[in-house]
Amino acid sequence: MPPKFGTSGLRGLVTELTDDLVADYTRAFLTACPHGGAVHVGQDLRTSSPQIAAAVIGAVRGMGLTAIDHGVLPTPALALASMGAGQAAIMVTGSHIPADRNGLKFYLPGGEIAKSDEQAIGAALGTVSDTAEDGAYIREVGALPAYAVRYVQAFGTGALSGLRIGVYEHSSVARDALVDALSRMGAEVVRLARADHFVPVDTEAVDADTRAMLETWCREHRLDALVSTDGDADRPMVVDATGTLVPGDVLGPLTAQSLGAEVICTPVSSNTLVDQLGFAAVIRTKIGSPFVIAAMEETQVRVVGYEANGGFLLGFDARGPAGVITKLMTRDCLLPIVAPLAMARTKGVSLRDLVSDLPPRFTAADRIAGIPTEASRAFITTLIDDTDARAAFFANRAAETGVDLTDGLRLSFADDTVIHLRPSGNAPEFRCYAEADSVERAETLMRETLAAVAKRVG
Known part of the structure; x- marks a missing residue:
């Protein structure tokens, strides 16, 4: 291809x-x-x-x-x-x-x-x-240190004091910037698994083996949190002290709260907990940062954007605890790493406790690789156009209560669960997002749906 x-x-x-x-x-x-x-x-x-x-x-x-x-x-x-x-x-x-x-x-x-x-x-x-x-x-050679300094100046040299934070370095281009920034904000940093070959890390679909590895590191190194990014570092990965991943669409609302944002622009796939947090408006878009940016540009207030993969976009000059952090209308990894950690420390709670105070809505996402985009689209089109086919495919689910075609097929069900199916926009992959009132239920729903898709399309 x-x-x-x-x-x-x-x-x-x-x-x-x-x-x-x-x-x-x-x-x-x-x-x-x-x-x-x-x-x-x-x-x-x-x-x-x-x-x-x-x-x-x-x-x-x-x-x-x-x-x-x-x-x-x-x-x-x-x-x-x-x-x-x-x-x-x-x-x-x-x-x-x-x-x-x-x-x-x-x-x-x-x-x-x-x-x-x-x-x-x-x-x-x-x-x-x-x-x-x-x-x-x-x-x-000055852009990399300037990038790290941006966050130190905004949050201060004591923002993360007392925290022991692991950095999963793999082949992320941000591995040195992460260590530099976190250390200068007072954290004790533990460097982990630096690779001399490229490791494809998808922060939106972390596999079971990687999750188990992260959990083990948190336990063995007594970490308060563990952080990383994808390969080019426009998406964060954050894990709490128990080794539990904090999804990007949870990091996003927390970061928005810490910066005093008024309006949120986020794709339709993002967790609906943000709708319950008191922001002036939540604007839903198609998946992809260009769509988020377009929505942000139409808003003249303190607006931010984020995606379920964790990339965070700052649409105004915000004030951090120690100084101003200037507008950056592109996906960033460091801000949604630093802001929630600093927020938890200021409140005197763990990152896990900070997340636990949010409304109990949980998402799970994964994909089936190797499925041509055309095949994914054809299958989803069938489910959209043929209500009988859709009813048969979701026969073991609760009654359907809502359909959203903003990007792919997103269905709401009477048991307060959500399933969202779409082809990847940049790879031959079929993606599934599931939302429920518990992590276990969301992950089970996602796995069962992908297994059913694999039988039909894989």
Whole structure:
């Protein structure tokens, strides 16, 4: 299957991401979109990323523009640097997908590309050649420490004092920034499982073996919390002292509360507990940060956005305990890690207790890999269009009480459970989200549904 391009960027097998293809997409981006005269380039820790980054930089310079090479760093750190300079950025990353795949994420001087930009880039493919000029090359090393300092200045050097926090380093580009920031905020940091090969960590669908490993680490190292990110660090992973994962759509509301946000923009798949927390408004969108950003841009108040994968978007200059944390309209991993931990410490409770005080709504999410997007869509379309087929598929569930077609098929049932089915937007995967009044019930519902899907589509 050829590389796929959308608002999440370009994704595909490394063998198909040739230098020519990468250069073509880079030139199309620079032709179709504003760039501010320079392009900031970053990369994750995949073995394929240096070559792809070199192809990007070559194409940028071939267009007569300045290429600013940041090397390995988190996607939000790259976006923070490029947006601060009023210039474009390209991140070489496949995010959480396996190491045999990679991709590009494109940023305008004002933030992530939108659907209209995606269409313009697609139209420009194959129409642009290098100019005769050779743009400048700058090697930049200051963006990573600046990213960590952003949170230390906002929350203060004592924000996490007394906490013993594990950092699951694996191959996250944020592993050093995480350790730096948490340590400078007073935490005692335990570094765990640094890898010299790429580990695909999906913060929205953590497998049972990884969960067991995290629980063991929490117990053996007597941790107050354990944190990590996905490969390019625009999604957090947070585990409490018992080894229990705190989902992204729980971290989001907690972070919003700590910052004094008024309006929440979040995808339809996010946990409904946020609707009970007293925010002025909760706006539901399709899944994907471009949709969240579009909703945020229509709101002129203290607005934030978050996704179920944990990525958090700050739509206003907020005040932390020690200083201002400026607006950053792209998915970030560090803010939804630091804010809930600092909030719990200020209240004198554990992270687990902080989460336990929220309304008892729990989500579980996982996916079946290797299912072509077309097959996933066809199956979901059948369930949407054929009520008899849907009734038969969900025959062992309570009566259906609501249908939401904002993104895929999201069904509410009379027993206060929710099942949401959709194809992944950036990989050949079938995703399932389940919500219930207990962790066990949500996970059972999710597993049973995916097993039934596998018999039909897998």
